[in-house]
Amino acid sequence: MDAYLPVIIAIGLSLTMAGAWAVQRATGLSGWIDTIWSFAVGLGGIIAALLADGSFDRRMTVLVLISLWALRLGSHIGSRTKGGTEDPRYAKLIEDWGDHAVTRLFGFLQIQAIAAFVLVLAVYLAAGNGAAFPRLVDIVAIVVGIVAIGGETLSDAQLARFRKTRQARTEICEVGLWRYSRHPNYFFEWLFWCCFPLLALASPIWSWLSLLAPLLMYWLLVHISGIPPLEEHMLRSRGDKFRALQRRVNAFFPGPRKSTPPLHGESR
Numbered sequence: 001m002d003a004y005l006p007v008i009i010a011i012g013l014s015l016t017m018a019g020a021w022a023v024q025r026a027t028g029l030s031g032w033i034d035t036i037w038s039f040a041v042g043l044g045g046i047i048a049a050l051l052a053d054g055s056f057d058r059r060m061t062v063l064v065l066i067s068l069w070a071l072r073l074g075s076h077i078g079s080r081t082k083g084g085t086e087d088p089r090y091a092k093l094i095e096d097w098g099d100h101a102v103t104r105l106f107g108f109l110q111i112q113a114i115a116a117f118v119l120v121l122a123v124y125l126a127a128g129n130g131a132a133f134p135r136l137v138d139i140v141a142i143v144v145g146i147v148a149i150g151g152e153t154l155s156d157a158q159l160a161r162f163r164k165t166r167q168a169r170t171e172i173c174e175v176g177l178w179r180y181s182r183h184p185n186y187f188f189e190w191l192f193w194c195c196f197p198l199l200a201l202a203s204p205i206w207s208w209l210s211l212l213a214p215l216l217m218y219w220l221l222v223h224i225s226g227i228p229p230l231e232e233h234m235l236r237s238r239g240d241k242f243r244a245l246q247r248r249v250n251a252f253f254p255g256p257r258k259s260t261p262p263l264h265g266e267s268r
Helices: 004-027 031-051 056-081 088-127 136-163 184-193 195-200 205-224 227-238 240-248
Strands: none
Touching (some): 004 031, 004 088, 031 088, 056 088, 056 136, 056 195, 088 195, 088 205, 088 227, 136 184, 136 195, 195 205, 205 227, 227 240
């Protein structure tokens, strides 16, 4: 494994997220942070796939997967941010940071650059796997990646359609995939990053570092920057309606809906 390329990519990601900080300060819209982050991970992954040591077919497969992910997620967040309002998760962080918001946000985005590097490293290890291609596990990985991108695209589209309805002003989305998970888009985002360890794992011990990508993504989405701040916002805006949803629908992994009686004083 060439050590120089990961170092160069890490520096590039750090500088890119510094640029994202400047864009947020200029526009007041934190959605551009996630847009830039998505494209930065995609670009880093493309460079890693092109310069890795794996076979041409393996590298091109990895390149296509990371390119599709970045184009879809970056364009989705970008279109949602354009002409929109501040992301409630970032708004709450900035409010909590108070007078230190400017410097705390900069440091927070450098942590995002580190997270981006972990993901790009998994892409690099997948593209650099010297095993014959395709193995059965490689085919499974490709299927997992395609299903994940498709599932996240579908869940985002279902939520976007719901937000255009009159019910969206007071109700909570429970259509399509949202009937079986409170955050199906997050689930499929995590699932996508499971495909790279499948492509990467081989005899070199460092290939196991690729497992950090899905582990990190799960931790971030379920415990840090995904579900907790978003559900805190939903509890403030929807109250008992969202508490009822929490009791009958899984937070992350899709599953059967639960039938639970309403709390005292709660309407059905």
